[in-house]
Amino acid sequence: MLLGIDARGPVRGRRVVVTGVGVVSCCGIGADAFWEGLLGPAPEGAHRVHDFDPTLWFGPKEARRIDRYAQFSVAAADMARADAGEADPDPDRAGVVFATGVGGLESLEAQSVVLQEKGPSRISPFLIPMMMPNAGAATISMRAGWHGPCETIATACAAGTHAVAAAARLIATGRCDVTIGGGSEAAMTPLGIAAFTNMTALSSSGVSRPFDARRDGFIVAEGAAAVVLEELEHARRRGARIYGEVLGAASTADAHHITAPAPGGAGAASCMELALADAELSPAAVGHVNAHGTSTPLNDLAEAQAIVKVFGTPGPPVTSIKGVTGHALGGAGAIEAVSVVLSIDRKLIPPTAGYGEPDPEIPLDVVHGAPRPWEPAPVLSNSFGFGGHNGCLVIAPVRD
């Protein structure tokens, strides 16, 4: 990652590596179950995390006082910290950047019913700390005892990617030695589902088919993921397992429309180019693109146009895990960052479930049918959010 460019050229930041991963997804909880899920078919039915058991992470009182999205946040972060081993950072130089689209919608919605039925005097004194979108990040920092920056990013479906990028930059700039980046969403409430349905964003066929000619909308999902990021030498000194390096990241805005992407994916393309520049890589060095690929007609076309603009045709192999995971909104970018890390670790690119009928307007090499073995190389991971927010991450195997 670059800190900037001065008269002599690019100013490089400290190197940032991934040393722990944690994930709570509808296709599996924990890295191994999640990875198995990514290699299989999409789960049937609603893409909730059906088997999430909060009592594994919280006492009974805590479980009542922490919204489901924040429970996911903590669970993912705890798993990532356990996976990283004894990072043992200076607490003043350890931070958290976590993402969510809407925060504690379930709590807000339930209390709004209480307001209508029983009046204001019955509103829970815990509503604010349950619904606030920073509750996830705050609870993670409290459990870790870390006193460095603890912040929340809310850029809709790009938030998870932006949070991992921001957590990495805290290390690159020298502010922190260890950080947790991630994102979480649990917005599959009656209100959330109705709102997405009425904006005609959801698939009417009920199947997520990223980049396929038959795609007709996204499948809303719950989930969260977290990564432990660490300064390279800090990780090496303690003999940590290093999954990969965050080489670069970028963020841009379409400044075009509150929900539709800019024509031709112009904002997405510039974000990808800036992320590659931050990583000091040429497009030819990229071995794989982990796409945003929501399965909506507009997103997938614009993203494909942007990928073609940056990489040419057919470009590197592209996959969208949303064929399996559905779209976990503010959690999606973090879940995909973990998928990228595991793709590098396990030398396989997971297939795009639901893909079978190529769209003539999308001339990409879409990995489908079966996982594709590969020699790990830098990966570009894309996320785009309502509001015109674009986020890209470049994660790579560690060079010396």
Added chain:
Amino acid sequence: MSDATFDKFRSCAVEVLQVPEDKIVPEARFGDDLDADSLDLVELVMALEEAFDITVEESELEGIETVGQAYDLISAKI
């Protein structure tokens, strides 16, 4: 102390504070024994108001530190 009234009081406290039933005894202190902070007490009072169909003013909670004190406050209003 009426058994039925205390049972109802206790079940509210168990539900809100998520502690075992046998810890809800008159001498139990909310802070030290039941790990309840001021917001927990606000929620408990809301549950009690609803269960007993009474109203408790915030000022009446000042000085309430034990289960017995809270129970006396509630039972006096029934």
